[in-house]
Amino acid sequence: MKALTKNLLYFMVFFTIGAIVFRYGLSSFLENRTYSLVWIIAVIYFFFNFFIGWYFGKRDYETLPLYDIGFRFHFATYLLFNTVSVLWFLFDFHSHFESIRVVYVTALFWGIFIIAHFVIYLITRRNAILGIEKSEIF
């Protein structure tokens, strides 16, 4: 199955930029103890991700209706967010109020959901031929 589509790549680029901006804002606001802005940037980040996921996901399905119950986009989100987060700590960009342990715990629990999503994807894949749902082909 063609997994890495053009729209998924666009999504990944926008998502990575969003994750870096979010990390930068989070660390800066925590460092400056402007906690109310942390909430604001988190909400903006949520809506930004929702919008790019919805926009590129819809375009991706319209271009080629791959039947993956959103797994490719979810997995890309998981990989990128956690990679950006880990690198943020490795390059020492984080604030003194942040702990890398939170990143690892998030990755662990999120990872459980990713595995569950992957299993459901494998089960539903039986209804598809080369990634396209049988009832959608003809």
Next chain:
Amino acid sequence: MSENNLFSELLSAWEETYKKGQLTLWIFLSLKDGKKYVDEIRVFVEEQSNQTMTCEIQSLYRTLRKFQHLGVVDFETGEGNKGPERKYYFLTELGHKLLENFIERNISLFFNKRIKNLINKED
């Protein structure tokens, strides 16, 4: 509901369901006829089906991308008419085999003498 209304509603409901799966057959037939770019496919389908089948260009592109992904259709680029290069679609070997088998299993039976007589028979 008057009998005329019932008749026309039933007929259009049946045709709607029937046509849903028909587009593939018409697209495949148009490509069996020879390599075509998307607008030529549209014209072929509409003309040969006596305008009973209509298709929008965008939906044709989407369908062709799907078929290309599945390996039943492919394209080569060729010169356009004063414009940019065009994609000329054609059936792959798998596409030809698929069409041939589909026709043999589902269409040819309508040419069976008994069925032909039934179709032509007046009530």
